[in-house]
Amino acid sequence: MGDLLRQGGQWLEQQRTAHMTSPVVYRRAGRADAELQATFGRTEYEVEDEYGIRVGAQVIDFLILADDLSPTFDEPEAGDQIVADGRLYEVMPLSGQGHWRWSDPYRTTMRIHTKDMGQA
Numbered sequence: 001m002g003d004l005l006r007q008g009g010q011w012l013e014q015q016r017t018a019h020m021t022s023p024v025v026y027r028r029a030g031r032a033d034a035e036l037q038a039t040f041g042r043t044e045y046e047v048e049d050e051y052g053i054r055v056g057a058q059v060i061d062f063l064i065l066a067d068d069l070s071p072t073f074d075e076p077e078a079g080d081q082i083v084a085d086g087r088l089y090e091v092m093p094l095s096g097q098g099h100w101r102w103s104d105p106y107r108t109t110m111r112i113h114t115k116d117m118g119q120a
Contacts, residue, residue: 006106009104009105009106009108010106010108013065013104013108013109016039016063016109017037017039017065020039021037021038021039022037022038022039022040022084022085023035023036023037023038023084024036024037024038024062024064024082024083024084025082025083025084026064026069026072026073026080026081026082027080027081027082027083028073028077028079028080028081029079031072031073032072034068034069034071034072034073036064036065036068036069037064037065037068038062038063038064038082038084039062039063040060040061040062040063040084041060041061041062041063041111042058042059042060042061043058043059043061043094043111043113044056044057044058045057045058045059045094045095045097047095059092059094059113059114059115060089060113060114060115060116061111061112061113061114062082062084062089062111062112062114063103063109063110063111063112064109064110064112065108065109065110066107066108066109066110067108069110075100075110076091076099076100076110076112077091077099078091078092078093078099079091081117082112082114083120086119086120087116087117087118087119087120088116088117088118088119088120089114089115089116089117090114090115090117091112091113091114092113092114092115093113094113097113098113099112099113100112100113
């Protein structure tokens with residue numbers, strides 16, 4: 001019998017990709033754009049200013065299969081752009097957390113943190 005958790009995770013990723021994604025365009029300066037499927041998400045975080053005051057905020061995340069992104073871009077980079085639903089999002093790092101992370105233990109889906117820059 002195989003690894004049931006891995007098989008279940010793969011099935012869930014297939015379901016998410018088939019039923020919970022929208023087309024987006026991923027851009028990096030000097031490279032061709034790539035049209036991908038992505039799931040919208042968000043990450044809430046807190047930062048502390050120089051006076052010790054905690055400020056909460058949230059960023060828009062995009063969940064993208066690593067296999068979809070890797071043929072053109074390898075890993076996301078800060079400053080990359082994602083166009084979705086007529087809006088422009090810029091990949092940005094979270095304080096101490098980087099600009100993306102793996103969304104699952106098997107490294108199939110990337111959670112990319114972005115900032116809404118307005119109309120595309």
